[in-house]
Amino acid sequence: MQINLSGKTAIVTGSTRGIGYAIAAGLAGAGATVVITGRKQADVDTALASLRAAVPGASVRGVAADLGNAAGFDTLKTAEPHADILVNNVGVFELQPFAEIPDAEWTRFFEINIMSGVRASRAYLPGMQQKNWGRIVFISSESGISIPADMIHYGFTKTGNLAISRGLAKSLAGTGITVNAVLPGPTLSEGVRELVAPGGDHAAAERAANEFVKQHRSGSIIQRVATPEEVANMVVYVCSTQASATTGAALRVDGGVVDTIA
Structure with missing residues (x-):
């Protein structure tokens, strides 16, 4: 299978390292123009240099913005007003006993892990609707299905990603826009x-x-x-033209951690 994303612009949130960076590299390798994001300009610059070295000839840009708040999305949208592909990857996690999680942490996890995807999708969906083509991917987690006892706040947000991606896909029925969630396991x-x-x-x-x-x-x-690249492979596929019949799905890259056949 030859995946060719030439002519497509992809925005990957939280992509200066880890899974987000691997996704950006995979999309760039498939020919997409890729926009990476991070909170600090120095991290964005370092990631861009690394990406250009890893994928010679890649068309890549970067935006420094804190996507844990609405103001950060104003910065991103001003710098990059259009996207054909949106990967909602930015997120945080932390091991913490339930009784020790203060209200502020619940709010922080909600803002970063859930509202970042809501805001980004809301910002870039109109442009996709004008073209009647687009790909939106939420990076959820197997923890959204098997809620970890030591990261309940994290699991809660990843379940939220599944609900939003499924509902958004249904709202776009009959269009050329797909919305999916990818669920990494331990990576x-x-x-x-x-x-x-x-x-x-x-x-x-x-x-x-x-x-x-x-x-x-x-x-x-x-x-x-798993390696970040193994997760990225799934994301690149669902962003492709070949994945046009895959939407509203929760696609697991969990190594089989979730014990279900469905």
């Missing part, structure tokens, strides 16, 4: 590396992460963490 992003092996090298982090999967996500069929 060796920079955030996970820092969580399981602070200060350790990549090999040490991978060993620690794989051990975490075996101990705390024992239902995993692959019995290891």
Whole structure:
């Protein structure tokens, strides 16, 4: 299968590292013009340099904006008024006992993990409707189905992503616009590396992460963490023209952690 996204502009939120960066690289490799975002200009500049080196000839741009609030979206929309593909990836996670999660953290997780996708989709959907073509992808998580006891606030927001993506897809019935959610499982992003092996090298982090999967996500069929690129592969596909009949779906890249055949 040859995926060709030439002529398409893709915005990937929260894409200076981790899964978001891998998605940006995958889309750029398929020929899309890619816009990456991050809160700090220095991080955006570093990611752009890395992306250009990884994908020679790639057409990439960057916007520094805090997408945890509405003002950040004003900045993004002013800099990049149009998108054919939108990947709502920006998000936060943290291990925290339920009784110790204050109201402010619930609000912060809601604003970043849920409202960022709502605001971005609302901003770029009209342009897609004018063309009668578009791809919107929400990066949810297997934690949105199997709510983790040590990250209830995170799981709650990822369930919200599923509800929004399904409802938005139904609202666009009969159009050329698809909306899907992709559900990664444990993935060796920079955030996970820092969580399981602070200060350790990549090999040490991978060993620690794989051990975490075996101990705390024992239902995993692959019995290891996924790579960001493995998640990105699914996203690139659902953004393609070949995926035109896939919409309203919750597509798992969880290594089989969720124990269901549906």
